[in-house]
Every structure is written in C-alpha cells, then in structure tokens.
Amino acid sequence: MDDELDRAANVLDNATQVVIFSGAGVSAESGVPTFRASDGLWEGHHIEDVATPDGFERDPDLVWAFYNARRDNVRSVKPNPGHFAIAELEKLVGRVTVATQNVDGLHLVAGSTTVLELHGSLRETRCLGCGVIRNRGLEVLGPKPLCPNCNGQLRPNIVWFRESLPRKTWTAAEDSVTACDVLIVVGTSAVVYPAAGLISLAKSAGATVVEVNLTPTNASGYTDIGLYGPSGMMLPKVVERLRQLKSSE
C-alpha cells in the first residue's frame, strides 16, 4: 500500500489539473449513508418511490418526507478528513475540480472551491410553477413546501432516475476530465450513468486514474493506481506525501 500511496503522490506532483470524481463513500465517514445497501433499498424505500419523477407525481408527501429526513441528516454532519484532504489539494496542485454525485454539499463546506454537483443539491428547491431554483440552506421546509414567489409546488433540486443532468454542469465536468492529468475516483460504485462515464472519458483522454474505495468497483478496470481503504484515511495520507514532495523540491 505504501508503494501505491507514493505512486499516487508522484503523479499528483507532476499534475497541473486534477479532477476528483466522488460518490457517497467519501461522506460515509461523516455519517451520511451510502445508497447501495445489500437490501436494495434506500433507507427502507424503493428507489422508484423516492427518486423518480413518477414517484414524486404519485406521492409528493412521501418524497418530501424522504428528502426532509436527508436534509435533517446533513444538518447534523460535518466534512471528514477525506473532504478536507481534497480541499487541501488546491494548495498543492494548479487546478482542482470536484465533480461529485453527492447532494450533501460537504465538499463545499470543507472548502473546495470548484464543485460541480452533478446530481443537484439537497439545499436547493426547484419550483414546478415558475422554475426558480433557490438555495434554502438546511432550513426546515415542512411536509409539502410551496414557492415563496408564485405559490407553486416545490420539488427537491435533485437529479432523479430517468432525468437529465444539468447541462452546464455536465459540460463543465466533461471538459474538466478531458483536460485533467489525474482523475481521482473516490467512494463511488461507478454504476450510475452518465456520471460514471466520466471515468472512461478521462482515461481515453490520457489521464492517470486513481481509485480510492473500500473495495474494487466498476471503475477498477480503468484504474492505474488503487488505494483500497477508507477515503478518510487514504486521502490525507496521499496529500501528506504530496506536501512532503513539494516541500523538498
């Protein structure tokens, strides 16, 4: 493992552009549950019921109860050493972009400045009437919140299954992985597309791919360097080694 950590620090030392592609695992050590538990449910719910436009149409109360519970969870959690190590990378590498599938906002709280939230944000609402997207922070929204503008029905500004990713955010993610020297894939099972397609795109554009995960995943076939262990432990180790390399130059 020491060798792999050194290899990761070395490729980062020679990189000018780095992209972090993150998933639920990076927030697991903060106490945010990951998605793919062995029972196939999301905290007791079928994905179809709480993360599709049809589910919302059928039962908006249930969907809001689910997302209000997740907002509540995020109110009580903090970034972990993995998030902080990613933010710290900005001091050591020319350009760092975080393309995250997470909706918990913890990369931003940790201090990362360029964060592409591919699947939206738990903090945001979108009005089905006037279309306005608002950052409501983590304020308590109640069981079926209405738009302060037009009194229309609000939905969480989350990308659900069968929906498209926000176009500008997705284009920015594609551009950044195409241009990067190193892609760090952290805490994702890499099974949800199009987001997971960023990995093969980076690889085919010549990036070195580093995977940080508890176990090998669908991303592992593209991986040049595998760091298998908790991201809250692995990422600070890599960043510490990189800091040592930079200070000895």
Ligand code: OAD
């Ligand atoms: P998953 O729940 O599919 O995968 C979590 C990954 O994190 C797994 O590969 C775990 O092995 C890994 N993991 C868990 N704890 C870890 C730790 N401490 N350190 C490192 N790795 C750890 O979550 P995602 O891949 O993020 O989409 O799921 C992708 C998308 O599926 C989500 O964004 C969500 C869901 O559908 C939407 O909500 C649209």
